[in-house]
Amino acid sequence: MDRGQTDRRFRLLLALALTATGYFVSAKLGLRLAFQHPSATPVWPPTGIALAALILFGYRLWPAIFVAAFLANITTAGSVATSFGIAVGNTLEGLIGAALAQKFARGPRAFDRPETIFRWTLVAAMLAPAVSATLGVGALTLGHYADASEFWRIWRTWWLGDAAGALIVAPTLILWADPTPLRWDRRRIAEAVSMTVVLLATSGWVFGVPFRWGVRTYPLPFALPLLAWAGFRLGRRGTSAGVIVLSALAIWGTLEGQGSFAQRDREESLLLLQIFLAVSSATALAVAASVQERKEAEEALALLAAAVESSDDAIIVLSLDGTITRWNKAAEHLYGYSEEEVRGKPVTILIPEDLRQDEVKNFSRLVHGERIDHYETRRRRKNGTLVEVSLTISPVKGRDGRIVAASKTSRDVTERKHAQEEIIRLKEDLERRVEERTARLRTAIGELESFTYTVAHDLRAPLRGIHQFCDLLLEEKSQLLDDEAKQWLRNVTDGARRMDGLIEGLLAYSRIGREEISITTIDPALLVEEILATMKREIEERKATIEVAPDFPRVRGNRLLLTQALTNLISNAIKFVPPGRLPVVRISFASLDRSVRITIEDNGIGIDPRHRDRLFRIFERLHPRDEFPGTGIGLAIVKKAVEQMGGTVDFGPADGLGCRFFVDLPAAEQEDVRAPGR
Amino acid sequence: VEDNPNDVFFIEKALRKLAPQVDLEFAADGDAAVDFLTRSRPSHVLLDLKLPRKTGLEVLEWIRGREELVGLPVVILTSSNELSDSRRSHDLGVDSYRVKPVSYSELVHLLQKVLAIWGLLPPLDSAPSTQASRT
Numbered sequence: 001m002d003r004g005q006t007d008r009r010f011r012l013l014l015a016l017a018l019t020a021t022g023y024f025v026s027a028k029l030g031l032r033l034a035f036q037h038p039s040a041t042p043v044w045p046p047t048g049i050a051l052a053a054l055i056l057f058g059y060r061l062w063p064a065i066f067v068a069a070f071l072a073n074i075t076t077a078g079s080v081a082t083s084f085g086i087a088v089g090n091t092l093e094g095l096i097g098a099a100l101a102q103k104f105a106r107g108p109r110a111f112d113r114p115e116t117i118f119r120w121t122l123v124a125a126m127l128a129p130a131v132s133a134t135l136g137v138g139a140l141t142l143g144h145y146a147d148a149s150e151f152w153r154i155w156r157t158w159w160l161g162d163a164a165g166a167l168i169v170a171p172t173l174i175l176w177a178d179p180t181p182l183r184w185d186r187r188r189i190a191e192a193v194s195m196t197v198v199l200l201a202t203s204g205w206v207f208g209v210p211f212r213w214g215v216r217t218y219p220l221p222f223a224l225p226l227l228a229w230a231g232f233r234l235g236r237r238g239t240s241a242g243v244i245v246l247s248a249l250a251i252w253g254t255l256e257g258q259g260s261f262a263q264r265d266r267e268e269s270l271l272l273l274q275i276f277l278a279v280s281s282a283t284a285l286a287v288a289a290s291v292q293e294r295k296e297a298e299e300a301l302a303l304l305a306a307a308v309e310s311s312d313d314a315i316i317v318l319s320l321d322g323t324i325t326r327w328n329k330a331a332e333h334l335y336g337y338s339e340e341e342v343r344g345k346p347v348t349i350l351i352p353e354d355l356r357q358d359e360v361k362n363f364s365r366l367v368h369g370e371r372i373d374h375y376e377t378r379r380r381r382k383n384g385t386l387v388e389v390s391l392t393i394s395p396v397k398g399r400d401g402r403i404v405a406a407s408k409t410s411r412d413v414t415e416r417k418h419a420q421e422e423i424i425r426l427k428e429d430l431e432r433r434v435e436e437r438t439a440r441l442r443t444a445i446g447e448l449e450s451f452t453y454t455v456a457h458d459l460r461a462p463l464r465g466i467h468q469f470c471d472l473l474l475e476e477k478s479q480l481l482d483d484e485a486k487q488w489l490r491n492v493t494d495g496a497r498r499m500d501g502l503i504e505g506l507l508a509y510s511r512i513g514r515e516e517i518s519i520t521t522i523d524p525a526l527l528v529e530e531i532l533a534t535m536k537r538e539i540e541e542r543k544a545t546i547e548v549a550p551d552f553p554r555v556r557g558n559r560l561l562l563t564q565a566l567t568n569l570i571s572n573a574i575k576f577v578p579p580g581r582l583p584v585v586r587i588s589f590a591s592l593d594r595s596v597r598i599t600i601e602d603n604g605i606g607i608d609p610r611h612r613d614r615l616f617r618i619f620e621r622l623h624p625r626d627e628f629p630g631t632g633i634g635l636a637i638v639k640k641a642v643e644q645m646g647g648t649v650d651f652g653p654a655d656g657l658g659c660r661f662f663v664d665l666p667a668a669e670q671e672d673v674r675a676p677g678r
Numbered sequence: 679v680e681d682n683p684n685d686v687f688f689i690e691k692a693l694r695k696l697a698p699q700v701d702l703e704f705a706a707d708g709d710a711a712v713d714f715l716t717r718s719r720p721s722h723v724l725l726d727l728k729l730p731r732k733t734g735l736e737v738l739e740w741i742r743g744r745e746e747l748v749g750l751p752v753v754i755l756t757s758s759n760e761l762s763d764s765r766r767s768h769d770l771g772v773d774s775y776r777v778k779p780v781s782y783s784e785l786v787h788l789l790q791k792v793l794a795i796w797g798l799l800p801p802l803d804s805a806p807s808t809q810a811s812r813t
Contacts, residue, residue: 457728460757464780465684471782472691493781500780507759560761 012060019053020064022046026169027072030161033255035267037146038077039086040137040154042270043251044161046072047132048169050094051124055107055170056177059095066091078145085139089132097128097166111171111236113293114286121167121282129162157271164274168247168281172240182237192234199226199245207253223250227280231287239288243281250277314389317396318406322347322363325405334389334412336382347408350379352386366395366406376413388414445513452510456503463503467496505633508564509618512640517558519645521668524552524566524598527559528587531567544574544583552589554668555596561641562665565649566598568634569661573602577658595647595664602658607651615651638663679711679737680704680726680755685778689724689755692786697798708732712740719746722796727756727763735763738770753792 026045034041050065070087074080100123101107110120137155140146146154184192202223204211223246230242254261254269261273308315314331316324324347327339335342335350342349351359355377362372372393378386389410396405470489478486528548532539539546555562573585586601607615618636638661642649647665654660680686686704693700703720705711707730715723723741727734734754741747753774754767764775773795779785793799 457757460778460780461682461685464688464757464778465682467780468684468688468782468785472688475782497780504759511760 015053015057015061016064019049019057019061020068022049022053023065023068024072027068028076031072031076033251033270035265036157037140037150037154039073039082039140039145040158040161042157042161042164042267042274044158044165045169046090047093047097047129047162047165048167048171048173049165050090051097051101051128051166051170052173052177054094054098055101055174059098062091062095065094078140079143082139082143082145085143086136089135089139092135093128093132093162096131097124100124100127108174108177111175111240111285112289114290117282117286117289120171124170125163125166125278125282129159129166132162133158157267160271160274160278164278167278168243171236171281171285172244175237175240178237182235188234192238195226195229195234195242196245199223199242199249202226203246203249203253206258207249208256208258209249209253224280227284228287231284232291234288236285236288236292239284240281243277243284247277247281312411314410314412316347316408316410318347318408320367320403320405322359331410334381334387334410335379341382352378352380362393363406366393367403369395369403371395379410387412388417449510449513452506456507456510459503460500463496463500467493467500470496502633505637506618509633509637509640512561512564512637512644517561517644519556519558521554522557522559522562523554524562524589524596525550527562528552528566531563531570535567535570538571538574542574542577542583544585546570547584547586549586549588552598553591553596555598555665556668557645557647557665558641561645565638565641565663566600568638569600569663572634573600573604573658573661576602576604578605581657591667592664594667596667598663598665599660600663601654601660603654603656604658606653606657607659609653612651616649679708679723679729679734681706681729682726685726688782688785689789692782692789693793696786696790697793700798706730708734708737711737715741715744715747719750721751722798723750723752724755724792725752727754727758727767735766735770738767738772742770751796753795755788755792 023046026049030041030044030046031038032041033043046065046069053061053065066087069090070083073083073086078086098107101110101120104123105116105119106112110116110124133155136158137146137151140154141148141151200210203209206223227239227242227246230239234242250261250273251270254273255266257266261269261276309328311328311330314334315326315328316331317326319325324342324345327337327342332338337349348356348359358377362375365372372391375391375393377389377391379389381387390413392409394407394409395403396407398404470493473481474486474489474493481489525548532546532548538544570585570587574583577583581603584603586599588599588601590597590599616635616639618633639649642663642665645665647663649661649663651659651661680689686706690702690704693702703714705714709731711725711729712732725734725737729737732740734756738752738754741750741752752772753776754764754772755776755778756763757778759777767775774792776788776792779788790799794801
C-alpha cells in the first residue's frame, strides 16, 4: 500500500469520524430542546451537518450519519427499531437533499447565486426534511412512542427543525469550507468587529442575551437590518457567520423567555423563531450572493474595459448610424483625436473621400451580422496624413441577440506594408540582376565559343601549309635530303597532324555548345548498328568483338550528339586494351526510373576511380601518348554531348577486367522530359 | 576561289598533276569570284567558304540566283567542319562538301574524288574513316 492510498484512507476515516462526532454532539444538543416529544426538536443542526458533509466529501460518508443518528436516538428515547427507522430517515434525508442539490442547485456552489439559493431552499430545506420527518415520526408512531393523533404536530416540528438546519447550518459549513482566504482589509475587519458589537448589543436589547438591558419585548425583526448589512458588506461567508451567531443568540434568548417569540410554550416559540431565522438566512444569503455576483460582473467588466483601453490595437465602438461612441487610447494614438473630440462624430471623419463607398458596403454587411476580418485600407489622421490599417469590424450584439453597435479594431500596418513593398522591390531587383548576369554570362560563353572556333579554324591553315610543304620536300626534293633530314621532316608532319587532331577535337567540343540541337526519339539499337558500320575498319584492325544486347528502349536525344558520344566510348573501349589481349565490348541497356541507361563495358586496362575528376576534362590524358594515342578530348566531348541532351555520363569498374561507362538519357515514354537544347 | 596562297599553291599543283588538260583560273576573294563569273562561265567551280569580302556562301547564293549560271557544278573545299556550313551549302545545291585535309597526299586523293564526281577522272574507292580519341 503506498503513501497516497494510506493518506486517502486516513482522510476518509477522519472525515467519517468528524462528521459522526459533529452530528452526534449537535443532535444531542438539539434533542435537549425537544419539549413536545423527546425525539422531535425544533432545533436540528445535524441536517445541515449531514448535507454539508455529503456535498463536500461525497455520498460515501453516509455511514457516519447513520451511526451518529442511531446512537443519538437510542441514547435519547425509543427502541432499537425506532432508532433504526429514524436513522434511516435522517440518512436518506441527507442523501436525497445532497443529490437534489447537486442536480438542481450546483451543489457546493449553491450559495453563489440567488437563484440557486432558492432552489436549495426548495430541494434541500423543504423536500428532503419531509422524508426524514415522515420516516422518523412514522417509526415513533409504529413503535408506540408517539400517539397517532399527534402525528402531524410532531411531523411539523421535525420538518421545520430540519429545514432550519438545512438553511442555517449547511450554508455556513459549505461556505466556510472554501479554502480561498478571506482577504479582508483593515476597514472590512473593523466593519465586521463593529457589526458583531452592534449584533451583541441588539441581541441584548431584543433577547436579553448575552447581557440584559432595556425593554424585554422588542420584536426580533430589529435584527433584520443587521442581516441586510452583513449581506451587503461582509460577503457570503460573513453573512452566514452572522446568521449563525444571531440564531444562537435568538435561541438562547427565546429559551430564557425573552424576545418577541418567547410566547406561549417554549416549543411554539422556538418553532416560530426557526421559521423566522430560516427565512432571514435564505434572504440574507441571497442578498450577499447578488452583491457578490454584481461585484464579480463589475470586476469582469472593469477588467475588460482595462484590456480594451490598454490594447495596442485601436478599438472604436460605433452606433449603427456610424457615430463614434467609444474610443480607446490606442485609437487616440493612431488617429490623433482624443475621445472627447470624436465622441458623437461620424466615423467618416477618419475615412478618405475615395474610400467612403467601401465603408458603406462594409456597414451594410455588418448590419446583416457579418464580420469583416483584416480588411486592409487607408485612414486619415487628425493631421491629415494617411495611415495603412488592417480593420476588423464585428457586430456587437445586445442580450436579446440584436445588433446594437459595431466594434472596429484597427491596426497600423504601414510598416508592414512598407516592408512588403521593400521585399517585392528587392525580389524584383534580384531577379533583374540574375537575368542580367545570366545574359552577360550567356554572351560571354557565346563569345568564348566563337573565339575558340575562330582561333582553332585559323590555326588550321598554316598547319596545313607546314604539313604540305614538308610533304612536298619529302616527295619532290628527297634527293636533296639525307635520311636524318627526312626523319626530321616526318617528325614535323607528325607534329602537325597531331596538332590538327587537337584543333579538330577542340572544334568538335566547342561545336556541341554552338550548334542548335533538336531532341527526337531515338532507337539506340539502330544507332549503335550504324556506328559499328562506320567503325568497321577500326574494329577489324583490332580484332575486336562487339556484343550488343537485343532490344534497347527508345530514348530522347539528338542523333548527332549521341552518335558522337557512343562512337567515342566504343572507340575508347576498343583502344584501351593492353597489348596481346583482344578487345571485347558489351553494349547493353537498363530502364531506370524515367531514363534509360546505356552501358558500354570493355575488357581493357580499366580506370582508377581516383581519376574520376580528371577523366572528363578537356585535354586530360591518363596515359602517355606513345602507349595509347589520343588528344584528350574524346571523353570531354562525350560528357558535353550527353549533358546537352539532358543526360548524365559516369563510369565504374567492370565485373572482370576493364571498365564500364554509363550513359543515362531521358526515356522516350516520358513526354514531358525535354533536354535543354539551344 | 581561294584566298590562302599556300592552299592555292597546293591545289593548283595537285590539279595540274591529276588533270593537266584542265584550265585553271584563281580568284582570291568573293568579289573577285563574282567579277570573274560575271565575265565568263567556267565549267566547274571549287569554292572556299572563309573568304574576304564576300564569303563563299554569299558567292554560292549569288551563283544560284543567276540565270546565266544555271546548272554550274560547285564543290565546296573548306577548312570548316561545321554542320551549319555543310547544311547551308547542300541547301544551295553543291555537288560535294569537302573539308581540307592536313597532308598533301590526302589533298591529292580528295581532289581526285572531286574530279571523278565531275566526270573528269574515272571513279575511286571509298575515303578513309574518321578518327575518334580518348583522354
